[in-house]
Amino acid sequence: MKVKRILTVCMLVIAMSSFHAPAYKIARLKYSGGGDWYGDRTALPNLIKFCNENLKTNFDDDDEVVEVGSASLFNYPFTFMTGHGNVIFSDQEARNLRKYLTGGGFLHIDDNYGLDQYIRPQMKKVFPELDFVELPLNHPIYHQKYDFPNGLPKIHEHDGKRAQGFGLIYNGRLVCFYTYECDLGNGWEDFGTYAGDTQEARQKALKMGANLIQYTFTR
Secondary structure (H helix, E strand, O other): OHHHHHHHHHHHHHHOHHHOOOOEOOEEEEOEOOOOOOOOOOHHHHHHHHHHHHOOOOEOOOOEEEEOOOHHHHHOOEEEEEEOOOOEOOHHHHHHHHHHHHOOOEEEEEEOOOOHHHHHHHHHHHOOOOOOEEOOOOOHHHEOOOEOOOOOOOOOOOOOOOOEEEEEEEOOEEEEEEEEOOOHHHHHOOOOOOOOOOHHHHHHHHHHHHHHHHHHHHO
8 A cells, every 4th residue: 555655646646747856767677588668768758758848748758667576666657678589587577566566656568579479478477467558549558649540550561460559457456567660769769769659650650658647657
């Protein structure tokens, strides 16, 4: 209960940023297993800037790195996880992540292509009783400041599959949002990072990212 109260207070403070609340940070999740947790290096700073300008949030300009099993995880109401490869959560890390998420924290997992086969069994260690479910198009996460009636924008093409948004729902609350076949985080990166990117696609990605932030801090 103490953890939940702390996270709730953090969320309320950020939501009231127009009253000159102190800046808080968004965190990137560092994990073991050899996968590139550090991918999309410019993504979070750009998303932070976009949210501060368009949602009037008051995030610190730079993101933090936090390990799955660290007590510091509880300092961040919103965490971002990405990568292409292997992921391993120890038993202690799985317990810590579960405590964080059930206590009010939120995790956004973005498959940077190739993560899916690794992250699903690891999140099953965190929530053995839950399965990822595809969120319906009328879910509020798609209808915050920016409206996405067709769901996630498709930023990069890999296997000809449609972009999907999956969730883990614990006691009626969305605690983890998993973006698959979307490459949302790629769309947050500096323009020109990937050949063929367009400003239109980048704006869609940033707007969807802003929806995740707004949803997290107003629920």
